Amino acid sequence: MTTALLTHPDCLNHLTPEGHPERVARLEALLPRLEGKDLLRVRAPLAADDDLLLAHPQDHLDAIKAAEPERGIRQLDPDTWMSPGSLQAALRAAGGAVRAVDMVLSGEADNAFVACRPPGHHAETRAPMGFCLFGTVAIAAKHALERHGLERVAIVDFDVHHGNGTQDLVQSDGRILFVSTHQMPLYPGTGAPSETGPAGTVLNIALDEGTTGEVYRRILTDTILPRLRAFRPELLILSAGFDAHANDPLAGLSLETADFAFVTEELCRMAAEVCEGRVVSCLEGGYDLDALAESGEAHVDALIAAAR
Template sequence: MATGFYSHPVFLQHEMGEHHPECPDRLRAIEDQLIASRVDAFIEHRSAPRATDAQLALVHTSAFIADLEARSPAQGYAMIDPDTIMNPHTLDAARHAAGAAIAATDAVLSGELDNAFCSVRPPGHHAEPARAMGFCFYNNVAIAARHALEHHGLARVAVIDFDVHHGNGTEAAFRDDPRVLMCGIFQHPFYPYSGADCEAPNILNTPVPAYTKGEHVRKIVETVWLPKLRAFAPEMVFISAGFDAHREDDMGLLGLVEADYAWITARLLEIARECAHGRIVSCLEGGYNLSALGRSVAAHLKVLAEG
């Protein structure tokens, strides 16, 4: 078996205007770095299918799905909020991004793949059941996790989110769902200015202040996340893999480096081996410094591929 790498050409056609940080070059930077680091030789490239309405409806309301389709422009741009913009290819890309996460879940659960990474855009973890925001349209990880629960009959899944921003959409999808343990680390106070006061028993948010470095994040993972994850014993692990907490990324003010992402990935792989037959599906979220993003994804994938 192998580590799957899901992507699709349509991801390069979605763009939100000149100088927008969530740009097609993000995926080009990842693929270039995978080749340069020789990680590319150890992963299996797969094309992302397109998610159906029924699959999107695992998380999103039918009214929301229909409204986004109605607002999709035939040409030019349609603004959802000041940061979240559709062009004529956006919703096709968003459906393929969700489809990548679903297909990766199916392949890992069937035993075709050990684990998988979805190199997708637009990202997903800010997308709430009835709201697109923060560069996100459909919540890729939440849809895949719900698919594992509803269509594969899993009893417990874990969702890990290490983006610099709080995964408010994923929290909204799973708050008070005992089948899901969500662990998130994010800069606070910071966009979307949520997550610090959630009292749901299945949501383990660990906000950190600006300028927090990798050593402190590792301590949180070791002393807070891992005991909770082991006690929960997930049957599959999903990762919202945001790399904008890197110290070179000026989208935020945290201080992680590639070695920290590799270390976190290794710890999550240990949990997956102990509890979930090694099953992990990881989906790209943030990461806007192109060099740091490429290097960080390569470090993340190297651990998954060697696992």
């Protein structure tokens, strides 16, 4: 029984301006906390163009490749930057998610955590934004459906910001259930509960500033888990953002480290009921380094426990 950890040193070469919250130090804080744990360690491969084209059109790929600077850093939007290592890092993130799906569906691992950056859940069909270049979890979900023949995949995004990019990329596909919990109002300003998608497979849960772990746990138990069980996914993919932590500087929710452990445990328990425990988790946000490291470690510990 195995939990896979997929990461790559290339993900440290995506550079952002001094003071930018999505920085190299995020992985430098998290990865040491995972040393010595019972993990199958895998170097995240590069995504191929065919992987990216599962979710994005060719013109998006071409634009991102053309935007990477030969030196220095280049600003793509108010929040999103590229350096000479950014494309390689983003390809590792997407490739790691694809490889994690392969491992979990083949039985090589029971579940997996992809510890890569940049994150992906804000990247829309044709637009990088919110620190993100490619829609990592959407690519992973499409890979599971198109190449492994699954009929239903669920994505749960517990990052504090709405996964507008993931929603944009998957909402027209009735084979994918997308669930997002997020503070509202907050960047990017999308994710109203009325946004249910053309196939009715989007569940947006808007949280008030100050929402506590107690309230979040009740929402998970009373709303999210029943919806997942009714959908009966054959694979569960997580957008694991840890910026709903009370100490995160970019938002105002009040979750604690123990809440992320609880959420992971309950989602894994549901997955054990409906899809043989098959879970792939991909790192998204989390910008207080201590909170990220502690919550990320708790998340991985829960994945390991679920795989035993």
